[in-house]
Amino acid sequence: xxxxxxxxxxxxxxxxxxxxxxxxxxxxxxxxxxxxxxxxxxxxxxxxxxxxxxxxxxxxxxxxxxxxxxxxxxxxxxxxxxxxxxxxxxxxxxxxxxxxxxxxxxxxxxxxxxxxxxxxxxxxxxxxxxxxxxxxxxxxxxxxxxxxxxxxxxxxxxxxxxxxxxxxxxxxxxxxxxxxxxxxxxxxxxxxxxxxxxxxxxxxxxxxxxxxxxxxxxxxxxxx
Amino acid sequence: xxxxxxxxxxxxxxxxxxxxxxxxxxxxxxxxxxxxxxxxxxxxxxxxxxxxxxxxxxxxxxxxxxxxxxxxxxxxxxxxxxxxxxxxxxxxxxxxxxxxxxxxxxxxxxxxxxxxxxxxxxxxxxxxxxxxxxxxxxxxxxxxxxxxxxxxxxxxxxxxxxxxxxxxxxxxxxxxxxxxxxxxxxxxxxxxxxxxxxxxxxxxxxxxxxxxxxxxxxxxxxxxxxx
Numbered sequence: 001x002x003x004x005x006x007x008x009x010x011x012x013x014x015x016x017x018x019x020x021x022x023x024x025x026x027x028x029x030x031x032x033x034x035x036x037x038x039x040x041x042x043x044x045x046x047x048x049x050x051x052x053x054x055x056x057x058x059x060x061x062x063x064x065x066x067x068x069x070x071x072x073x074x075x076x077x078x079x080x081x082x083x084x085x086x087x088x089x090x091x092x093x094x095x096x097x098x099x100x101x102x103x104x105x106x107x108x109x110x111x112x113x114x115x116x117x118x119x120x121x122x123x124x125x126x127x128x129x130x131x132x133x134x135x136x137x138x139x140x141x142x143x144x145x146x147x148x149x150x151x152x153x154x155x156x157x158x159x160x161x162x163x164x165x166x167x168x169x170x171x172x173x174x175x176x177x178x179x180x181x182x183x184x185x186x187x188x189x190x191x192x193x194x195x196x197x198x199x200x201x202x203x204x205x206x207x208x209x210x211x212x213x214x215x216x217x218x219x220x221x222x223x224x
Numbered sequence: 225x226x227x228x229x230x231x232x233x234x235x236x237x238x239x240x241x242x243x244x245x246x247x248x249x250x251x252x253x254x255x256x257x258x259x260x261x262x263x264x265x266x267x268x269x270x271x272x273x274x275x276x277x278x279x280x281x282x283x284x285x286x287x288x289x290x291x292x293x294x295x296x297x298x299x300x301x302x303x304x305x306x307x308x309x310x311x312x313x314x315x316x317x318x319x320x321x322x323x324x325x326x327x328x329x330x331x332x333x334x335x336x337x338x339x340x341x342x343x344x345x346x347x348x349x350x351x352x353x354x355x356x357x358x359x360x361x362x363x364x365x366x367x368x369x370x371x372x373x374x375x376x377x378x379x380x381x382x383x384x385x386x387x388x389x390x391x392x393x394x395x396x397x398x399x400x401x402x403x404x405x406x407x408x409x410x411x412x413x414x415x416x417x418x419x420x421x422x423x424x425x426x427x428x429x430x431x432x433x434x435x436x437x438x439x440x441x442x443x444x445x446x447x448x449x450x451x
Contacts, residue, residue, distance in 0.1 A: 019319050020311075020312050020319075094327060157314075220312075221315040
């Protein structure tokens, strides 16, 4: 395992397109559900334990060597919103480009060749982590952290929220992040034996609904 | 099997390589940056009109909040709609053209796949501040568009767009007498900041107002094909 590769992959400046996405935060701000640090914490905690857990388990399984195309189908089945499926594949394609430059690897090439329009982002994340010499727990941590780091950064831009408060929200979620990453790895280990059906399928209906209304908005700052 | 080491052609990963994966030459990519309202979209539209008979062109806009710029170009019908793509930039337009160019590169590839082969892709940035520049992984050349009404001290203030762009375009010269801008001073300041790099003063209100910039693009295309 390479701790440096983990830092590079988890860095918000890793050029994989995430900066243009709010993880549902813009829709939640527009609906009045995020107004301050307290409601940001609630939003992030909910996203982490639903979409974040699913993404972390997919990433962990991919990093563990579970067949990426099966995981990609599993991601489709676990993403109810068409807008979110599109966003995830777009981000997967962008992550592929950055990962290919950072850690050239035949498994990344094979996935890119099989799905040139983009595999789901958590699947690419897991394969990229593996290419960078990282393990399932690292990949799960990356995915879990991304699931809350994106919204927190977006809310700083959307609400002018104090960036120190936003960072404190993320730090406060640390124990939850660790728990989710460990649950994700346990699920991924099961999936390696029992198939992708063993992966969690938690969902947050408001995230799905918000993503659909957001995609239909004429004016927005973030793509999703 | 790897025929070349990844570090021999590092740009291959970001598709800065002049050759596409199928071996054909990719389009020349020119970026247009500059502050809000300086006339980037108007310049793109004028360039499309001037060059579309001789070159296969596509346009990528990086709108900040809406699809306004893309829709303006569509409304003006400067190109068929399938040749215009809008990239969303998440409140940070400079990030999408400099720090994380992945969405723009994807748009370039999609356009080349859908309507290619292309000779020229114009990448218009969202209206941003004076420090925004394009990554060389995204564009082969960039112009920075300012206007006389935005303050005739902009060339003196400098910044990477003013000092380092391949072409500085000072737009809306027809407005200079109305807003009290000193074009001679702007030219002097620009020359001081830019040395040998070219500066064009243009008014798109006049007939064929984009001619000098269009000629500059033609020269870049000729050099690109010759390289």
